[in-house]
Amino acid sequence: MDQTVYERGLKRLKEVDGAAGDKVIDSLADISPDLGRLVIEFGFGEIYSRPGLTLQQRELATVAALTALGTAQPQLKVHLAAALNVGLSRTEITETIIQMALYAGFPAALNGMFAAKEVFAEHDRLQQAQQQAA
Amino acid sequence: MDQTVYERGLKRLKEVDGAAGDKVIDSLADISPDLGRLVIEFGFGEIYSRPGLTLQQRELATVAALTALGTAQPQLKVHLAAALNVGLSRTEITETIIQMALYAGFPAALNGMFAAKEVFAEHDRLQQAQQQAA
Amino acid sequence: MDQTVYERGLKRLKEVDGAAGDKVIDSLADISPDLGRLVIEFGFGEIYSRPGLTLQQRELATVAALTALGTAQPQLKVHLAAALNVGLSRTEITETIIQMALYAGFPAALNGMFAAKEVFAEHDRLQQAQQQAA
Amino acid sequence: MDQTVYERGLKRLKEVDGAAGDKVIDSLADISPDLGRLVIEFGFGEIYSRPGLTLQQRELATVAALTALGTAQPQLKVHLAAALNVGLSRTEITETIIQMALYAGFPAALNGMFAAKEVFAEHDRLQQAQQQAA
Amino acid sequence: MDQTVYERGLKRLKEVDGAAGDKVIDSLADISPDLGRLVIEFGFGEIYSRPGLTLQQRELATVAALTALGTAQPQLKVHLAAALNVGLSRTEITETIIQMALYAGFPAALNGMFAAKEVFAEHDRLQQAQQQAA
């Protein structure tokens, strides 16, 4: 059954984070594969597999929280890409970040916005590369 | 025009926070009415009046951020009530709080959930009082 | 197998937190039993059931982290009691708290120490009550 | 010489915090007198005894930092009273708190302002009591 | 009138932050010009244009808060340069940073000090370049 949670989590991780999720798990392989397993099982097999919120709502909440916390820039970038993956618009994402100025101050919002700028630019590069390859 | 921002903000504040918003502004009257004015103008006249996100999305983001930060329990309670006011379901709210365990740890999620428990109970009391009065 | 994780977690929770653990889970029953289940399964069935650290080391790490964060006083108190339960001495606990002044500042250490003062006093009261009952 | 640092610190603590400082040190006496000694020696014998900033500048910096952090309300209240003691005006204090909305968000500023409201009211009560006694 | 707030803010931003302020606003132009506008209007047209504190006091408070928070290194660097611009001495700045060890721990103070080291060195380079150009 744990196997089921793991497999459900792995599928959900790919659905939400795409290649970025694999990269995080891979980078843990030689230092703590168990932490990678817990991300998959608890993070995606449990939390992100729960009903009650759409994936768009989940990513909106995550972008808000990680922007406000300001201590998790690598994870914020993964979830900004995930937010695009699950269908949030760039406007929904930047509005969420701007709103964090109210609750966590302007530096948090600015650092979140600069992360979004990087992630959106990377997203554009990938789409252009895919179009050229097609 | 500032007057317009102020008035738009006051209207938005009442729409979102109901009586709880008035209470915050009133409690600032004898120490710093200007901070109250800035909450109304910047918070509600500017940020919460922007297009691009629904009020439900805005409150979902705020509940996520304040739960994750863990330093703003009074404001979290105001926004848990606001989340109900703008039409988020209790499930959407509790799911958002549970998800914060992933990003800010279980104590943050637990303290957010206990705040929700208080706010939902208060909401039930108010509704019962209104029904009895009707 | 999930059932196994749950049962292992419940046993571990009682071993570590004693009655305080039950109280947290019970208080979640009418608002989010699932969050209680995740505390048991993930917190105690997974993390606190891992080999590699003694329970004394785990509670030392938790007291350090929660004192430093300063956003989780209710959970810090639960783990200060747990630290005594698993056999850390009062000196080990207060030394850990003092050390946090270095990493998170004196307010964090002071608020941690006042939490310890409360928990130790409660512990004394319980022990005296048990001795009188015996 | 440590004795000198201790005595210099004790004198500085009284000068800055007045009776509130004694109260903090006293409340540590039965749990960790050493933490009280470190507050006196390191906090006041070292840091607050350094040249380069006036006591007014030091308290302004402390009020700003503790308001922004949002995890140290008891210590913020002690330093709001200290800020008045060393001669900062109520306007200088409330302006500092309002400014924190920019850097740490409105909840931090609001919680700082409500602490100031309490401390200023207590200060008024003490002054009235002293005038009546005179 | 919003226009007035904007213009007052832009003037204040240049006065306080110099070229670094322009750079922040410019870098937002293609991702969220509105966030840049809010920094100017709310940050500088409102907060930094208020009476009650000198600009030196405002920058002292900001350096204290951003050092303590530890989540805003880019903004701390902008305000360390601003602190020099508005006339705070290097000693006043480094003393403020040292004091944060008390309230937010040594890592916060160390990271603030290393930021100051960078900003002061850059300031020296700019002054030498200006002298050579004269």
Place this chain on the structure above:
Amino acid sequence: MDQTVYERGLKRLKEVDGAAGDKVIDSLADISPDLGRLVIEFGFGEIYSRPGLTLQQRELATVAALTALGTAQPQLKVHLAAALNVGLSRTEITETIIQMALYAGFPAALNGMFAAKEVFAEHDRLQQAQQQAA
């Protein structure tokens, strides 16, 4: 006697942090030698020289706290190396980091783990270089 605290601190710093400690103190020499002195005196001459905890317990607590805070990556790396120096095993270190997922969320644990990965790799390189030199 201050001299004694300083010397005791310097000795303790070398014992715990090795060359990394010297590097931190050296890098402060031209900006704030006093902050370096306070790290030595207060950090190591006082706190790390206290009885009641072993150095292994102290480093476990520090790794836990700095991982949870997430605002002190350079200091976390110094203490991950120190943890190895004082005899904690890699498993004890990675278990402590994994546990922080519970209290401060997965991003904190992931960023702590990636810091450990770097520090362990550097440690391996140094040991290989020493073996080749021998």
